[in-house]
Amino acid sequence: MHEEFLADCTNILGHDFVITKASDQYPYLMDWRQRYLGKALAVLLPTSADEVANLVRLCATHKIACVPQGGNTGLVLGSIPDQTGQTVVISLKRMNRVLAVDVANNTITVEAGCLLAQVQAAASEEQRLFPLSLASEGSCTIGGNLSTNAGGTAVLRYGNTRELCLGLEVVTAQGDIWDGLRGLRKDNTGYDLRDLFIGAEGTLGIITAAVLKLFPQPRSQITAFAALDSADNALDLLKQCQQALGPTLTAFELISDFSLQLVLKHFPQLQHPFKRSHPYYALVEMSDHESENHAIALMEQVLEQAINDGLAADAVCAASIGQSRSLWKLREHISEAQAKExxxxxxxxxxxxxxxxxxxxxxxxxxxxxxxxxxxxxxxxxxxxxxxxxxxxxxxxxxxxxxxxxxxxxxxxxxxxxxxxxxxxxxHGLGMLKRDEIRRYKSGLELSMMRAIKMALDPQNIMNPGKVL
Structure with a gap:
């Protein structure tokens, strides 16, 4: 039975894109943190929504479950198959085209396998900003970002991935293609199907393309690092920044001293921003559509007021792009420093x-x-x-x-x-790692409604089973 299924997959994709050898499958089966290795009947690499649809129809016919996968950078085992070896991984990494950029409508349409950094670069070429920013942006894909409703560092101003998406193309559990690639900011014509699939971790269907929001590129971005004596001071500083900077406040990151010390230990090329340590730090970023001098003056005014009010013990403001990147590296390298520790x-x-x-x-x-x-x-x-x-x-x-x-x-x-x-x-989502834990904290009614949606859209339970629910 499996031989017939794999032969049909090969007819759709070609021999090179149906991976059955265990050693070749390994990058698709090992999770990002190198702690869990799944097994798969095959890894399938389609290059179009039509091919994905044909593969899902085959899976439905043969009652074989499929695990959608983007860059495989998730942290909750959402894109890794279980260890039965009876499922297939459908990797969308070959579906990586930028389909359209509509500058006047401030939208970009991309396939799900596009790397986040690729989308950012395509937007930048048109003097536009795609604001989703993650440490893994060079390896994570838009499909994965949407499936987990990724957050990142700019949520404070621009929102999660859900807020950055206007339309989707999705292959359903029956192998149909729903074309919802509409670049509309207002569409009140029934249930919001788009938001059902965003954050569903591939358990309801496979996202194959998306229409995403773009924004005008800011004229300046200013980064600052503040030393704080307590988390209470961080909260007060956040409120002060929100009051003074309004919508120009892009990011406000909290960093404990122990987190910073780990980074400095394992990345000695980076420097401590201050002469002595403090219990906490805040990394603050603002994006301004006026001049750089205007942005610097605003940020320095906020920092000076914070020091005068006793909210900050010290503060530095980046004077160049290089200094800004160095400050961000102190934040972005925390997870890697932990792994080294x-x-x-x-x-x-x-x-x-x-x-x-x-x-x-x-x-x-x-x-x-x-x-x-x-x-x-x-x-x-x-x-x-x-x-x-x-x-x-x-x-x-x-x-x-x-x-x-x-x-x-x-x-x-x-x-x-x-x-x-x-x-x-x-x-990060629930995936397999937090699937059972969530039962302690979600109400029975919430879980019942989620199961009803799952049953309605995927009655055979072939879409990423064992994840979320």
């Missing part, structure tokens, strides 16, 4: 921004009481309430043994998130 327990959480200092205070205390010596790597997008609240082993102890405490650590962190009416997955 050893295994750690990651949390991608969101709570109301107003509650972040209180959450940190309570959760830090609970964790250190239950797991003495544990080291907390707290950083993230404070402006939109999204923290990467990670926990590392005590200094000098085995990280492998510490990872065995993951269930207990997750329980403390996630229970506190729930108490603060937050989410245990802010921007």
């Amino acid at each position: 050893g295994k750690n327990i990651k949390h991608d959480i969101s709570i109301p921004a107003s509650q972040i200092p209180h959450f940190i205070q309570i959760t830090d205390a609970e964790l250190t009481a239950a797991f003495p010596g544990c080291q907390i790597v707290c950083f993230g997008h404070m402006g939109d309430g999204n923290l990467h609240y990670n926990v590392s082993a005590p200094a000098g102890s085995s990280d492998t043994e510490f990872i065995l405490q993951q269930t207990g650590i997750n329980r403390i962190v996630h229970d506190q998130v729930h108490q603060f009416k937050g989410s245990i997955s802010a921007e």
Whole structure:
């Protein structure tokens, strides 16, 4: 039976694009963090929506499940098959064309396999901005960004990927192609099908193309780094920046001192912005459509006021693009520095921004009481309430043994998130990793409605089964 299925796949794609050899499949089966290796009947590499549709129809006929995959940069095992070896991976990396740029309508239409950096560059060529920005933008794809409703550093101003998408092309679980590639900002003609597929992690259908919003390129971008004595001061500084900078405030990132020290340890070419350490730091960025001098004056005014009010102990403002990039590297290299330091327990959480200092205070205390010596790597997008609240082993102890405490650590962190009416997955999704954990925190009614949608759109359960639900 599988032989017939694979032969039909080869007829559609050609021999070179039906990968069955285990060694050749490996990059598609190993997760980004190198901790889980799935198995697949085959890895399929289509080059058009028609080919994807034909493959899905084959899967439906043979009752073989499929796992859609973009750049395979996810952190919750959403694009990795299970270990039964009975599913296929449908990789969209060959579907990487920019289909159209409509400058007057401020939209770009791209295939799902386009790298995020590729979309940013195509927009820039037309003096436009596609504002989604992630550390993995050189390897993650638009299809994956949409499927997980990716966030990134500019959510404060521009919103998640959902807010940046106007239309989709989707292959359904029956192998039909829904053409919803409409570049409309107003379309009130029924249920919002687009938003069903965004954030669904490929469990309802396969996104094959999208119409995305573009924005005029700002004339200047100014980056600053502020030293803070507490997370409370960070919140007060955020409020002050919002009041003074308004919609020009693009990013507000919180970085704990321990996070910064890890970066400086493993990336010694980077420099500490200040002469001494402080408990927390804020990386602030504004984008201005007036002159660079205007932007610098605004930012310096805000920083000077923060220091005078006692909110910031010190602050630096980047004087060049190179200095700005160096400041951003201190933020962007945190995850890589953690990986170099050893295994750690990651949390991608969101709570109301107003509650972040209180959450940190309570959760830090609970964790250190239950797991003495544990080291907390707290950083993230404070402006939109999204923290990467990670926990590392005590200094000098085995990280492998510490990872065995993951269930207990997750329980403390996630229970506190729930108490603060937050989410245990802010921007990474649920995938396979958090599929069971979410049952503790979503109501039975929410889960029931989600299952009803899944059953209505994918009654055979062939679209990325075992993920989300």
